[in-house]
Amino acid sequence: MLLQSSLASPAIGTVFWTTLIFLLLLFLLWKFAWGPIMKAVSSREDMIHNALDAAEKVREEMKVLQADNEIILRKAREERDKILRDARVAYERMMSEAKEKSQSESDAMVRRARELIEREKVSAIVEVKREVARLAIEVASKVVGETLKSDTEQQKLIERYLKEIEANRN
């Protein structure tokens, strides 16, 4: 039954028309449909692919940039620390130098004052000695008086006594 019916029997006409229609369809679709469609699809895929690649690249660059920033920041921080440290050192040095200088100046002033005082003291003592001698002579001349007329003899006597005193003191 199946083979007798036209179901499975060869029909040249159907083969002819099928070939014609299919090849025509293939040609038209190839030229006007599949070409543009596949091109559009693949160009879109390329675009998406490229966009993803670009995004990935940008991300990588961002990462590098961020790392760079980190390094720069760290360097800046180190620089700042260093500057601060140096400043502190300089400050301290300056302070100590200033202190030393003022100390030595004041020391020198004190020393000079002391020397002056010493000198004044010596000259004062000499003055006092001279005044005492003159007073003693005056007193002695008044007491011993009149007997010793000659001033030169008196002076000689006094100097002799003074020498004796000096000698005794030594």
Place this chain on the structure above:
Amino acid sequence: MLGLTVGTAESASSDTGKDETESNENGGKFDASTFIMDHVADSHEWHILTKKDGSNVAIYLPVIIYDKNSGLHIFSSEKLAHGHSYMGYAIAHEGKYAGKIVRVSRDGYHDGSKPPLDLSITKAVFGMMVASIILLLIMLGLARSYKRSGISAPKGFQGFLEPIILFVRDDIAIPNIGENKYSRFMPYLLTVFFFILINNLLGLIPFFPFGANVTGNVNVTFVLAFITFLITQFSGNRSHWRHVFAAPGVPFWLLPIMIPIEIIGLFSKPFALMIRLFANITAGHIIVLSLVALIFIFESVFIAPISIFFVLFMDCIELLVAFLQAYVFTLLSALFIGMATAEPEHH
């Protein structure tokens, strides 16, 4: 369309043997086998319905015959309806050339000569033309919408078709043919996929101008399989032919056996393609029609709900089969092409 006429004609059921429902109404026994075969088989007219008074409404498709003696004849198949003969031609109803247009003698009997070359637009051809035009319109529209929208995201109908196109590319062509060579075969694979798919789907719609059994026609599947065969053989590389005539690793004394087997293999692959598509689609149609025929066999309207339920169920399966067979045909075509174009592996 040339010679395409819609007509109603008085039926003469005794000599057509075609209008089964009508023969049922006339009190004749309902022949489910004839009923089914008439719907599944190709014909020169497109029967739409039979009226209560026994007359038919049908689309009469053009008959184109080329006779070696008298040349080309083009006329409407209405002239041949119901066993009439026209210009010495009639449709044979029995014998070797049943269903074909044969030369008849004056008294209306087949003179036994070889039938003339019949290039008629039959039901299958007409259905295929309709399907092709629809497919062309869809795909050209799709191409235009791609041109218009450029590379933006697909929308609407584009969004429905693009995954199918990408499926053919990414799951059929590339895995079987390979990244480098697939693009050459994409137009064929896409065309054959959508051609089979749309003919399968339209074959499920039971109204004119759909419902023709196109992909269940062995001549149609033969052409498709033959084109796959040609593409496979013409794109076959050295290693493909070496595999046929000097299969590597086969001892030379086995070659006299192996070569014929390999040559048979070249043909059996597309032959299997042809039979698989034809048989699957035809089987689906036969099952649906059998379920409908149950109503007439039992001659009871109460069978109808059951029939309708099962037909609905079968149609759902057929919908799946429509996609599946388009996929399988395309997949195997791609596989055969891929095998023929594969670079030899170095072991």
